[in-house]
Amino acid sequence: MGVTKSNLFTEKQNELAKVAKVFAHPARIAILEYLIKANSCINGDLVQELGLAQATISQHLRELKEIGLIKGSIEGVSLNYCIDAVRWAEVQNLFQELFDGFPKISGCC
Amino acid sequence: MGVTKSNLFTEKQNELAKVAKVFAHPARIAILEYLIKANSCINGDLVQELGLAQATISQHLRELKEIGLIKGSIEGVSLNYCIDAVRWAEVQNLFQELFDGFPKISGCC
DNA sequence: CATATTCATCGTAATATTGCGATAATATAA
């Protein structure tokens, strides 16, 4: 036990859950917000900005990269991470679809 | 170690992460979608609908209830769970704020 | 070449999540 039974759910439900999991940590939210503000940055900047160890930040960056929300380009000795606009819109849509599925005027409680 | 360092982040970042965590499981997405579709339901329905044990569903319902997304009213021997419209809009806004923070036309990569 | 800088990865400890059987709690029905 202890493992999520993905086979019970639809492709879309699993996808949304997987994406939501990436947002489910304040450090990753902070990284995204910083990337939006700075419009690019490197790992080192983030170690200064947040108070986490370099290894920890690198790990969070990998998760953001794996889900496709950010991408990095090598810039000499350091690395430029930035938000992937296409994926960003895609993910925004995923959430919006769920939220908009609930009618504003509910006939229930 | 192993514990999230919430003190490093803003109130809002922690709140969004906490809410996202609730969305970070396909069963809870499925429950929400079912509640939207059915416009009310009980735990028993969900055991039929999803393939999880009653105890497991009850646990997921509690998490949804704790974050305020759903609320339940006693209906005889069973229970009516439904989506809390106010909280739903609130949470939608939290995500929208983050998503809208990223300008469509990025000057970066 | 040797050294420094920057980021990724590995290994590990601490903690959190997931799933479920068993059981408790509550309310209805006979």
Added chain:
DNA sequence: TTATATTATCGCAATATTACGATGAATATG
């Protein structure tokens, strides 16, 4: 009251996440 139905909670096992020191890989600088 006794039995039935419905949901919550407890306790446990399996797995996942979080954090970080240590180390590795790659590139620049002297």
